[in-house]
Amino acid sequence: MAPIKPVLLEAVGVPDGHTLASYRARGGYAPLEQTLAGKQPGDVVEMVKASGLRGRGGAGFSTGLKWTFLPKDHPGPIYLCVNADESEPGTFNNRILMEDDPHQVIEGIILSSYATRASTAYIYLRYEYPQSWHRLQGAIDEAYAAGYLGKNIRGSGFSLDVFLHRGAAAYICGEETGLIESLEGKRAWPRIKPPFPAIEGLFRKPTVVNNIETMACVAQIARRGVEWFRSIGVPSDPNNPRDPGSYGPKLYCLSGHVERPGCYEAPLGITARQLIDHYGGGVWKGRKAKAVIPGGISMGLMTEGELDTPLDFAGPGKVGCLGLGTAAVVVIDETVSIVDFLHNSCRFFAHESCGQCTPCREGTSWSLRILERIRAGKGRLQDLDLLLEMGNTMGMMPGSTICGLADGAAWPMKNAIRKFRGEFEDYIRRTNPDGWMVTDPVPALAIVGAH
């Protein structure tokens, strides 16, 4: 796949690229002025629908379609929540957009608010991004001063306020209804849907929740056009009427065991191998990849043999992964024990489960304790089947939880054990030569405590 000239990342490396002057010099805010002067909100919705833009936060739902779920002729207020709670392990593309080109994000927010008739937009920003906080607040101040935010923007009659709201280090706030609850000042416990936020969201009003990168894409579609956006990526599968295609540029975050970790803009559909070799300078230290996370840890694992899978919205699912997720590609080299990988994954989800649904709270916590026990040389072969059973029964897909966090916790468990079962079995036999075959229940209190 041919490399593309960075568009979403065009400000990276540009001196003072985060300032209003630099953004304007690159053509920024002109599309907004043209839109406010000559287009109706419905025109912007149609433009985004026609572009085929799918949400960049992880779920990949059509952005334009999401907007059309808002009630017609609602008296308001309607809210836009911009999800900047980027917390999926391996993911940092939103951070780069907010730090290096905050005005691109803000122009996208204004256009999206105009399209959805939102009068207030909250950017829910994770606490761990202080530099993004400073850059965004600086850009918001500049945008107010220039008349792009506030009352009667550029004489159009359209008014919009944008506020930054800071999280407090909880992964679940990236789930859209967890985000809404947190913004309302409550525990970030996801809500049962329906009602979806478009009908009843923030402060019980119609609400759209969109990711930072999605906002940047909206700004670029307004500037460069629908045809440009659709000329990049993977068209919909003619044999699958439900596949809306994977259009546009995507920010891939490459990290782990590669020579040059970083955020790279590439067409949707690039393969993990191309990313690693062409952008990342190959697996580090001349080693081979053992496994690769395709889109954040909750998507599971691809084996070395699966690295030619296209990383579009449909690709990773074809090799048993949960999906494209956040397109955060993490390379794990051949020296890493798959037991250590799964322990790290289980520790993350045990820490981040919000505790609302029992299958997730208990499942993530016990999966970690089982992994602790295996690593302590007390594993049994039947633990693997127990982990698979837990993985198969917790989550939205089996219908036992409110949100998808448990599905994300389950996928690395299922993928790691199914794709690397031999290595788990060898590890357990080697470290527990006297007890690997025992099938008696393990006394709960004897298990290593884990947090």
Next chain:
Amino acid sequence: MTAPRKVLTDAMVAQIEALAPRYPNRRALTLPALHIVNAELRYVPLEAVVEVAQVLGLAPAEVQDTLTFYQFFHQEKPHGKVRAFVCRSISCALRGGDELLERVCSSYGIRPYGTTPDGELTIEPAECLGACDFAPCILANDDLLKNMTPESATAELSKPRARAT
């Protein structure tokens, strides 16, 4: 008649009130208010929870309920003047994040979540800091410390650091 405030200063209350017009109700000010208190006191003791609740017109239990969800706000005693989060999620772990946490803690003679006896430094494990391109990394107050080794991290964390937010 409510009792006079003992923990929240007038300046803190003014900061909270300045944010009030942003939200249609006062409960949404909970997290911003907790951040304002925590930025000053480096913890949010129960007395502060009660006073935040008074200011926002909420029951103290509502504020405490929200606070305890996040595991971010200490309640027993203040964290150090420098609060360092050492990332342990997958991209950092693959490049030595767990060892970094262990070595840095041991060089200061404290356990994870502990504070040095002089009250200067608290070290806590963190889940993904979103700086995987600089793994392993540490967030120390507002500063992202990139590509750390135990030696460079120990040197960096001994420096005093401003806290702007």
